[in-house]
Amino acid sequence: MKNIENIAAILAQFKCKADERSVRAYGSGHINDTYFLKGRDRAHTDYLLQRINHNVFRDVEKLSENTCFVINHLKNKVKNNGKGDAEKEVVTLVPTTGGKYFFKDQYGNFWRMCYFLVNTKSYDVVQTAKQAYEGGKAFGRFHAMLSDVSPHAIYDVIPNFHNVQIRLEQLASAVFFDNCGRAILVEEELIAIKKYAQFMQYFQQPKQLLSLPKRVIHNDAKFNNVLLSQNDESQCVIDLDTVMAGYVAFDFGDAIRTIINKAPEDEADINKIGLNIPLFAAYTEGYFHEAGAFLTSNEIDSLLMGVLLFPYMQAVRFLADHINGDKYYKTEFEGHNLQRARAQFNLFEKLYSNQQLLQDIITEKSGMLKLGVSN
Ligand SMILES: Nc1ncnc2c1ncn2[C@@H]1O[C@H](COP(=O)(O)OP(=O)(O)O)[C@@H](O)[C@H]1O
Numbered sequence: 469m470k471n472i473e474n475i476a477a478i479l480a481q482f483k484c485k486a487d488e489r490s491v492r493a494y495g496s497g498h499i500n501d502t503y504f505l506k507g508r509d510r511a512h513t514d515y516l517l518q519r520i521n522h523n524v525f526r527d528v529e530k531l532s533e534n535t536c537f538v539i540n541h542l543k544n545k546v547k548n549n550g551k552g553d554a555e556k557e558v559v560t561l562v563p564t565t566g567g568k569y570f571f572k573d574q575y576g577n578f579w580r581m582c583y584f585l586v587n588t589k590s591y592d593v594v595q596t597a598k599q600a601y602e603g604g605k606a607f608g609r610f611h612a613m614l615s616d617v618s619p620h621a622i623y624d625v626i627p628n629f630h631n632v633q634i635r636l637e638q639l640a641s642a643v644f645f646d647n648c649g650r651a652i653l654v655e656e657e658l659i660a661i662k663k664y665a666q667f668m669q670y671f672q673q674p675k676q677l678l679s680l681p682k683r684v685i686h687n688d689a690k691f692n693n694v695l696l697s698q699n700d701e702s703q704c705v706i707d708l709d710t711v712m713a714g715y716v717a718f719d720f721g722d723a724i725r726t727i728i729n730k731a732p733e734d735e736a737d738i739n740k741i742g743l744n745i746p747l748f749a750a751y752t753e754g755y756f757h758e759a760g761a762f763l764t765s766n767e768i769d770s771l772l773m774g775v776l777l778f779p780y781m782q783a784v785r786f787l788a789d790h791i792n793g794d795k796y797y798k799t800e801f802e803g804h805n806l807q808r809a810r811a812q813f814n815l816f817e818k819l820y821s822n823q824q825l826l827q828d829i830i831t832e833k834s835g836m837l838k839l840g841v842s843n
């Protein structure tokens with residue numbers, strides 16, 4: 469991650485009491501650059517400063533409007549239900565001296581700041597069923613709290629973000645231009661992806677367009693976008709940049725992609741990739757615990773397709789980025805995106821051949837709720 473040369477000038481723009489000498493890179497996000505800063509004295513809270521990736525988010529003004537809208541809505545929900553603590557359960561942005569929630573510096577970088585939520589943890593790899601269950605609760609609650617917001621209230625900051633048809637077209641275009649001469653080396657992967665291309669168009673079919681409600685969803689529901697408390701209880705959903713209209717199955721599928729794999733997202737040895745079914749069951753149970761009350765039966769029926777779609781689509785995106793010369797995802801070594809694409813495709817195939825088992829668990833967990841036996 470790049471050092472920040474103009475840290476003092478950036479901090480001066482925000483209504484904060486951050487100690488500029490304490491700045492250090494933080495977290496493992498692929499998209500934005502995140503820095504931690506200590507408060508200037510003990511009484512002051514710590515902060516996170518983020519450089520927004522404006523190659524990904526082209527309209528930072530609209531992005532900021534979306535985020536503020538969603539944060540206000542969530543905070544009001546938490547306050548109104550009288551049980552929670554809106555300061556701990558919803559991210560709080562730090563305003564600039566000009567009353568905005570982002571700042572553009574002289575180099576064209578966009579910065580945003582939020583309060584650091586103490587005593588929280590985010591996991592790149594889920595370790596226990598309890599963590600998975602609590603993650604399911606966090607996203608279920610997030611969906612439930614946003615279920616009364618019209619999807620038209622939110623700007624589409626990245627149009628077609630989870631449209632697999634467009635992702636396949638982007639892959640085809642990467643192959644066509646083949647700027648780095650890599651396409652010829654990945655023919656096997658391209659054939660494998662093509663084999664399932666038709667099947668994966670489920671969410672683009674007219675039947676689904678008519679029967680599935682569009683809702684305001686997270687759109688980047690990776691497990692590490694949930695903060696759990698020190699006791700591993702769900703506390704706060706973070707990383708709200710991509711909150712836009714979509715299907716709940718998208719978030720369900722993306723979260724499961726990051727939970728169910730026994731190996732890391734970029735595992736080089738595909739023999740290590742396997743399905744952790746207990747974690748899947750735990751997440752699903754947690755999710756229904758919070759979201760079961762508002763989901764339609766069509767939405768419940770669509771969840772499995774979300775589970776299949778996300779590793780598949782991620783494989784398509786990683787492969788396209790590899791062919792394009794690693795322009796979108798940060799990479800740690802040459803061929804990293806190809807390795808990620810292979811791992812995600814292998815995960816997809818394993819999920820594909822275990823569909824019945826996964827569906828049975830979804831049915832059981834949603835049925836449990838209807839029978840009132842869920843805790
Ligand atoms: N308000 C916060 N309090 C504590 N930690 C946070 C907070 N927001 C983000 N983080 C941590 O910083 C990491 C990166 O932040 P995130 O907003 O998810 O960026 P990215 O878009 O790069 O994934 C998270 O995975 C989490 O560990």
Ligand SMILES: [Mg+2]
Pocket residue numbers: 497692693707
């Ligand atoms: Mg994140």
